[in-house]
Amino acid sequence: MNFIRLNHNPSALSRGITFILYFAFLSTSLAATRVQNSALQVKQKTVIHQVNIVGFKFVPERLEVAVGDRVTWTNNDIAPHSVIISQSNTAKKGKEITPRLEPKQSFSFQVTDGINYQCGIHPSMQGKIIIQSVDKR
Amino acid sequence: MQTFNNNRSNRLPKILTQSSKSLLIGMMLALVSVSACTSANTNSKAMTDANIAAIVVGANNIDISAGKIALKRSKNAQVRQFAQTMITDHTSVLEAAVALVTKLGVTPVNNDLVATLAAQSQQHEQHLNALSGKAFDKAYIDHEVAYHQAVIGVIEKQLIPSAKNAELKAMLVSVLPAFRAHLDHCKMIQSKI
Numbered sequence: 001m002n003f004i005r006l007n008h009n010p011s012a013l014s015r016g017i018t019f020i021l022y023f024a025f026l027s028t029s030l031a032a033t034r035v036q037n038s039a040l041q042v043k044q045k046t047v048i049h050q051v052n053i054v055g056f057k058f059v060p061e062r063l064e065v066a067v068g069d070r071v072t073w074t075n076n077d078i079a080p081h082s083v084i085i086s087q088s089n090t091a092k093k094g095k096e097i098t099p100r101l102e103p104k105q106s107f108s109f110q111v112t113d114g115i116n117y118q119c120g121i122h123p124s125m126q127g128k129i130i131i132q133s134v135d136k137r
Numbered sequence: 138m139q140t141f142n143n144n145r146s147n148r149l150p151k152i153l154t155q156s157s158k159s160l161l162i163g164m165m166l167a168l169v170s171v172s173a174c175t176s177a178n179t180n181s182k183a184m185t186d187a188n189i190a191a192i193v194v195g196a197n198n199i200d201i202s203a204g205k206i207a208l209k210r211s212k213n214a215q216v217r218q219f220a221q222t223m224i225t226d227h228t229s230v231l232e233a234a235v236a237l238v239t240k241l242g243v244t245p246v247n248n249d250l251v252a253t254l255a256a257q258s259q260q261h262e263q264h265l266n267a268l269s270g271k272a273f274d275k276a277y278i279d280h281e282v283a284y285h286q287a288v289i290g291v292i293e294k295q296l297i298p299s300a301k302n303a304e305l306k307a308m309l310v311s312v313l314p315a316f317r318a319h320l321d322h323c324k325m326i327q328s329k330i
Contacts, residue, residue: 056314078233079226079315103229121222124321
Protein backbone atom coordinates (compact mmCIF):
# COMPACT_ATOMS: atom_id res chain seq x y z
CA MET A 1 0.00 0.00 0.00
CA ASN A 2 2.74 2.25 0.95
CA PHE A 3 4.52 1.33 -2.26
CA ILE A 4 1.40 2.01 -4.31
CA ARG A 5 0.89 5.30 -2.57
CA LEU A 6 4.48 6.11 -3.15
CA ASN A 7 4.11 5.05 -6.73
CA HIS A 8 1.07 7.34 -7.28
CA ASN A 9 1.94 10.23 -4.98
CA PRO A 10 5.11 11.39 -6.79
CA SER A 11 3.02 12.11 -9.87
CA ALA A 12 0.48 14.14 -7.84
CA LEU A 13 3.33 15.80 -5.97
CA SER A 14 5.06 16.62 -9.22
CA ARG A 15 1.89 18.18 -10.63
CA GLY A 16 1.45 20.14 -7.40
CA ILE A 17 5.02 21.41 -7.46
CA THR A 18 4.72 22.30 -11.14
CA PHE A 19 1.52 24.22 -10.43
CA ILE A 20 3.10 26.08 -7.49
CA LEU A 21 6.21 26.91 -9.53
CA TYR A 22 4.06 28.09 -12.45
CA PHE A 23 1.93 30.21 -10.14
CA ALA A 24 5.05 31.66 -8.47
CA PHE A 25 6.58 32.44 -11.88
CA LEU A 26 3.36 34.08 -13.06
CA SER A 27 3.12 36.21 -9.92
CA THR A 28 6.78 37.25 -10.14
CA SER A 29 6.40 38.16 -13.82
CA LEU A 30 3.29 40.21 -13.13
CA ALA A 31 5.00 41.95 -10.21
CA ALA A 32 8.07 42.65 -12.34
CA THR A 33 5.88 44.06 -15.11
CA ARG A 34 4.16 46.29 -12.57
CA VAL A 35 7.56 47.54 -11.30
CA GLN A 36 8.72 48.15 -14.87
CA ASN A 37 5.54 50.05 -15.70
CA SER A 38 5.85 52.12 -12.57
CA ALA A 39 9.53 52.91 -13.40
CA LEU A 40 8.43 53.89 -16.88
CA GLN A 41 5.79 56.17 -15.42
CA VAL A 42 8.42 57.80 -13.15
CA LYS A 43 10.70 58.34 -16.16
CA GLN A 44 7.87 59.78 -18.23
CA LYS A 45 6.75 62.17 -15.50
CA THR A 46 8.22 65.61 -16.22
CA VAL A 47 10.09 67.14 -13.33
CA ILE A 48 9.82 70.93 -13.02
CA HIS A 49 12.80 72.73 -11.46
CA GLN A 50 12.45 76.27 -10.13
CA VAL A 51 15.08 79.00 -10.53
CA ASN A 52 14.42 82.11 -8.50
CA ILE A 53 15.78 85.39 -9.90
CA VAL A 54 16.44 87.55 -6.86
CA GLY A 55 19.11 90.05 -5.79
CA PHE A 56 20.47 90.08 -9.38
CA LYS A 57 21.31 86.37 -9.09
CA PHE A 58 19.93 83.08 -10.41
CA VAL A 59 19.14 80.89 -7.39
CA PRO A 60 20.34 78.16 -7.64
CA GLU A 61 23.08 79.20 -10.06
CA ARG A 62 23.86 75.54 -10.89
CA LEU A 63 21.06 73.08 -11.57
CA GLU A 64 21.25 69.34 -12.38
CA VAL A 65 18.33 68.07 -14.48
CA ALA A 66 17.42 65.18 -16.80
CA VAL A 67 16.76 65.62 -20.50
CA GLY A 68 13.05 66.41 -20.88
CA ASP A 69 12.74 68.11 -17.49
CA ARG A 70 11.46 71.67 -17.38
CA VAL A 71 13.09 74.68 -15.74
CA THR A 72 10.95 77.61 -14.66
CA TRP A 73 12.60 80.97 -14.05
CA THR A 74 10.62 83.41 -11.90
CA ASN A 75 11.66 87.04 -11.63
CA ASN A 76 11.33 88.09 -7.99
CA ASP A 77 13.58 91.11 -8.46
CA ILE A 78 12.87 94.80 -8.71
CA ALA A 79 14.10 95.04 -12.33
CA PRO A 80 13.39 93.10 -15.54
CA HIS A 81 15.61 90.16 -16.48
CA SER A 82 15.85 87.59 -19.27
CA VAL A 83 17.72 84.34 -19.90
CA ILE A 84 19.96 83.81 -22.94
CA ILE A 85 22.64 81.26 -23.86
CA SER A 86 25.89 82.52 -22.40
CA GLN A 87 28.25 84.49 -24.61
CA SER A 88 30.99 82.00 -23.75
CA ASN A 89 28.99 79.17 -25.34
CA THR A 90 29.97 79.86 -28.96
CA ALA A 91 27.60 77.46 -30.73
CA LYS A 92 24.35 79.08 -29.63
CA LYS A 93 25.55 82.29 -28.00
CA GLY A 94 22.95 84.92 -27.43
CA LYS A 95 20.03 82.56 -28.20
CA GLU A 96 17.00 83.59 -26.19
CA ILE A 97 15.70 81.03 -23.67
CA THR A 98 13.12 83.26 -22.02
CA PRO A 99 11.59 86.52 -23.19
CA ARG A 100 12.10 89.63 -21.08
CA LEU A 101 10.61 88.84 -17.67
CA GLU A 102 9.13 91.77 -15.80
CA PRO A 103 8.99 91.51 -11.97
CA LYS A 104 6.76 88.58 -10.87
CA GLN A 105 6.70 87.02 -14.36
CA SER A 106 7.75 83.39 -15.01
CA PHE A 107 8.79 81.35 -18.01
CA SER A 108 9.18 77.58 -18.38
CA PHE A 109 11.66 75.87 -20.72
CA GLN A 110 12.10 72.18 -21.61
CA VAL A 111 15.72 71.08 -21.32
CA THR A 112 17.27 69.18 -24.21
CA ASP A 113 20.92 69.88 -23.49
CA GLY A 114 23.27 71.27 -20.83
CA ILE A 115 23.77 75.04 -21.11
CA ASN A 116 25.64 77.97 -19.64
CA TYR A 117 23.31 80.94 -19.50
CA GLN A 118 23.24 84.58 -18.43
CA CYS A 119 20.83 87.46 -18.09
CA GLY A 120 20.33 89.15 -21.47
CA ILE A 121 20.10 92.53 -19.72
CA HIS A 122 22.72 92.12 -16.95
CA PRO A 123 25.56 89.96 -18.34
CA SER A 124 27.27 89.50 -14.97
CA MET A 125 24.32 87.32 -13.85
CA GLN A 126 25.33 83.76 -14.78
CA GLY A 127 23.77 80.31 -14.42
CA LYS A 128 24.35 76.73 -15.52
CA ILE A 129 22.15 73.71 -16.35
CA ILE A 130 23.89 70.35 -16.19
CA ILE A 131 22.45 67.10 -17.53
CA GLN A 132 22.21 64.58 -14.71
CA SER A 133 23.75 61.12 -15.26
CA VAL A 134 21.09 58.35 -15.64
CA ASP A 135 22.18 56.41 -12.49
CA LYS A 136 21.43 59.50 -10.37
CA ARG A 137 17.72 59.35 -11.23
CA MET B 138 44.82 120.13 -44.53
CA GLN B 139 44.03 116.49 -44.03
CA THR B 140 47.02 116.14 -41.69
CA PHE B 141 45.89 119.21 -39.75
CA ASN B 142 42.40 117.78 -39.36
CA ASN B 143 43.78 114.46 -38.26
CA ASN B 144 46.02 116.17 -35.72
CA ARG B 145 43.09 118.11 -34.37
CA SER B 146 40.92 115.01 -34.16
CA ASN B 147 43.72 113.18 -32.40
CA ARG B 148 44.36 115.98 -29.94
CA LEU B 149 40.76 116.72 -29.13
CA PRO B 150 39.90 113.40 -27.45
CA LYS B 151 43.10 113.68 -25.36
CA ILE B 152 42.08 117.10 -24.06
CA LEU B 153 38.56 115.86 -23.41
CA THR B 154 39.84 112.71 -21.76
CA GLN B 155 41.90 114.84 -19.38
CA SER B 156 38.85 116.95 -18.69
CA SER B 157 36.81 113.80 -18.18
CA LYS B 158 39.39 112.42 -15.77
CA SER B 159 39.46 115.60 -13.70
CA LEU B 160 35.66 115.57 -13.58
CA LEU B 161 35.65 111.97 -12.40
CA ILE B 162 38.34 112.65 -9.82
CA GLY B 163 36.34 115.69 -8.69
CA MET B 164 33.21 113.64 -8.24
CA MET B 165 35.02 110.85 -6.41
CA LEU B 166 36.73 113.37 -4.10
CA ALA B 167 33.43 115.13 -3.50
CA LEU B 168 31.71 111.91 -2.54
CA VAL B 169 34.59 110.80 -0.34
CA SER B 170 35.10 114.19 1.33
CA VAL B 171 31.40 114.77 1.99
CA SER B 172 31.15 111.22 3.29
CA ALA B 173 34.17 111.82 5.52
CA CYS B 174 32.67 115.09 6.83
CA THR B 175 29.39 113.33 7.48
CA SER B 176 31.24 110.58 9.28
CA ALA B 177 33.26 113.03 11.37
CA ASN B 178 30.17 115.03 12.28
CA THR B 179 28.03 112.01 13.05
CA ASN B 180 27.33 113.17 16.58
CA SER B 181 26.63 116.84 15.81
CA LYS B 182 25.03 116.55 12.35
CA ALA B 183 24.03 112.96 11.70
CA MET B 184 22.57 111.95 8.36
CA THR B 185 18.81 111.60 8.76
CA ASP B 186 16.46 109.22 6.96
CA ALA B 187 15.15 112.30 5.11
CA ASN B 188 18.71 113.03 3.88
CA ILE B 189 19.13 109.39 2.85
CA ALA B 190 15.86 109.54 0.90
CA ALA B 191 17.09 112.66 -0.93
CA ILE B 192 20.44 111.00 -1.77
CA VAL B 193 18.73 107.84 -3.11
CA VAL B 194 16.33 109.90 -5.25
CA GLY B 195 19.16 112.21 -6.45
CA ALA B 196 21.63 109.42 -7.24
CA ASN B 197 19.08 107.47 -9.30
CA ASN B 198 17.90 110.57 -11.19
CA ILE B 199 21.50 111.43 -12.09
CA ASP B 200 22.10 108.04 -13.71
CA ILE B 201 18.73 108.07 -15.52
CA SER B 202 19.57 111.49 -16.94
CA ALA B 203 23.06 110.40 -18.11
CA GLY B 204 21.50 107.29 -19.71
CA LYS B 205 19.08 109.46 -21.71
CA ILE B 206 22.01 111.51 -23.03
CA ALA B 207 23.79 108.28 -24.02
CA LEU B 208 20.74 107.08 -25.99
CA LYS B 209 20.75 110.38 -27.89
CA ARG B 210 24.48 110.57 -28.58
CA SER B 211 25.92 107.04 -28.77
CA LYS B 212 25.81 104.74 -31.76
CA ASN B 213 27.56 101.85 -29.99
CA ALA B 214 25.05 98.99 -29.48
CA GLN B 215 26.57 97.84 -26.16
CA VAL B 216 26.69 101.39 -24.78
CA ARG B 217 23.10 102.03 -25.87
CA GLN B 218 21.88 98.75 -24.32
CA PHE B 219 23.68 99.61 -21.07
CA ALA B 220 22.19 103.13 -21.09
CA GLN B 221 18.68 101.71 -21.58
CA THR B 222 19.29 99.27 -18.70
CA MET B 223 20.37 102.18 -16.47
CA ILE B 224 17.18 104.08 -17.32
CA THR B 225 14.95 101.03 -16.69
CA ASP B 226 16.64 99.75 -13.53
CA HIS B 227 17.21 103.13 -11.83
CA THR B 228 13.61 104.10 -12.62
CA SER B 229 12.49 100.88 -10.87
CA VAL B 230 14.73 101.63 -7.85
CA LEU B 231 13.54 105.24 -7.80
CA GLU B 232 9.86 104.22 -7.89
CA ALA B 233 10.40 101.68 -5.09
CA ALA B 234 12.27 104.29 -3.02
CA VAL B 235 9.60 106.96 -3.56
CA ALA B 236 6.83 104.45 -2.68
CA LEU B 237 8.66 103.51 0.52
CA VAL B 238 9.42 107.05 1.75
CA THR B 239 5.83 108.06 0.92
CA LYS B 240 4.57 105.10 2.97
CA LEU B 241 6.94 106.01 5.81
CA GLY B 242 5.91 109.67 5.66
CA VAL B 243 9.51 110.79 5.09
CA THR B 244 9.99 113.96 3.03
CA PRO B 245 13.43 114.00 1.33
CA VAL B 246 15.70 116.76 2.67
CA ASN B 247 18.80 117.77 0.69
CA ASN B 248 22.18 117.90 2.40
CA ASP B 249 25.74 118.73 1.27
CA LEU B 250 26.17 115.40 -0.49
CA VAL B 251 23.01 115.88 -2.58
CA ALA B 252 24.09 119.41 -3.54
CA THR B 253 27.58 118.20 -4.51
CA LEU B 254 26.18 115.31 -6.54
CA ALA B 255 23.78 117.63 -8.38
CA ALA B 256 26.53 120.16 -9.20
CA GLN B 257 28.94 117.48 -10.41
CA SER B 258 26.20 115.83 -12.45
CA GLN B 259 25.37 119.10 -14.21
CA GLN B 260 29.04 119.58 -15.09
CA HIS B 261 29.29 115.97 -16.31
CA GLU B 262 26.21 116.31 -18.52
CA GLN B 263 27.58 119.49 -20.12
CA HIS B 264 30.80 117.60 -20.79
CA LEU B 265 28.94 114.62 -22.33
CA ASN B 266 26.81 116.88 -24.52
CA ALA B 267 29.97 118.27 -26.12
CA LEU B 268 31.20 114.80 -27.15
CA SER B 269 30.34 112.28 -29.83
CA GLY B 270 31.51 108.93 -31.22
CA LYS B 271 34.14 106.94 -29.35
CA ALA B 272 35.09 109.94 -27.18
CA PHE B 273 31.51 110.08 -25.91
CA ASP B 274 31.30 106.32 -25.31
CA LYS B 275 34.56 106.33 -23.36
CA ALA B 276 33.64 109.36 -21.25
CA TYR B 277 30.17 107.97 -20.50
CA ILE B 278 31.33 104.45 -19.60
CA ASP B 279 34.39 105.64 -17.60
CA HIS B 280 32.10 107.88 -15.61
CA GLU B 281 29.55 105.09 -15.07
CA VAL B 282 32.31 102.86 -13.63
CA ALA B 283 33.55 105.59 -11.27
CA TYR B 284 30.02 106.69 -10.35
CA HIS B 285 28.78 103.19 -9.50
CA GLN B 286 31.94 102.49 -7.46
CA ALA B 287 31.45 105.74 -5.54
CA VAL B 288 27.72 105.23 -4.97
CA ILE B 289 28.23 101.62 -3.77
CA GLY B 290 30.83 102.93 -1.28
CA VAL B 291 28.46 105.63 0.00
CA ILE B 292 25.54 103.19 0.36
CA GLU B 293 27.67 100.61 2.20
CA LYS B 294 29.66 102.95 4.45
CA GLN B 295 27.31 105.87 5.00
CA LEU B 296 23.68 105.27 4.14
CA ILE B 297 23.14 101.75 5.52
CA PRO B 298 24.88 102.44 8.87
CA SER B 299 23.03 105.79 9.22
CA ALA B 300 19.51 104.59 8.30
CA LYS B 301 17.22 104.56 11.35
CA ASN B 302 14.13 103.02 9.81
CA ALA B 303 14.43 99.24 9.33
CA GLU B 304 12.48 99.25 6.03
CA LEU B 305 14.66 102.03 4.62
CA LYS B 306 17.79 100.14 5.70
CA ALA B 307 16.44 96.92 4.08
CA MET B 308 15.69 98.81 0.86
CA LEU B 309 19.27 100.15 0.76
CA VAL B 310 20.64 96.62 1.27
CA SER B 311 18.33 95.27 -1.46
CA VAL B 312 19.45 97.79 -4.11
CA LEU B 313 23.18 97.04 -3.68
CA PRO B 314 23.13 93.92 -5.94
CA ALA B 315 21.65 96.06 -8.75
CA PHE B 316 24.44 98.63 -8.43
CA ARG B 317 27.07 95.87 -8.32
CA ALA B 318 25.61 94.20 -11.45
CA HIS B 319 25.68 97.59 -13.21
CA LEU B 320 29.31 98.10 -12.17
CA ASP B 321 30.30 94.67 -13.54
CA HIS B 322 28.39 95.40 -16.75
CA CYS B 323 30.02 98.79 -17.42
CA LYS B 324 33.46 97.37 -16.58
CA MET B 325 32.89 94.70 -19.27
CA ILE B 326 32.06 97.43 -21.80
CA GLN B 327 34.98 99.59 -20.60
CA SER B 328 37.41 96.76 -21.41
CA LYS B 329 36.13 96.65 -25.02
CA ILE B 330 36.07 100.36 -25.96
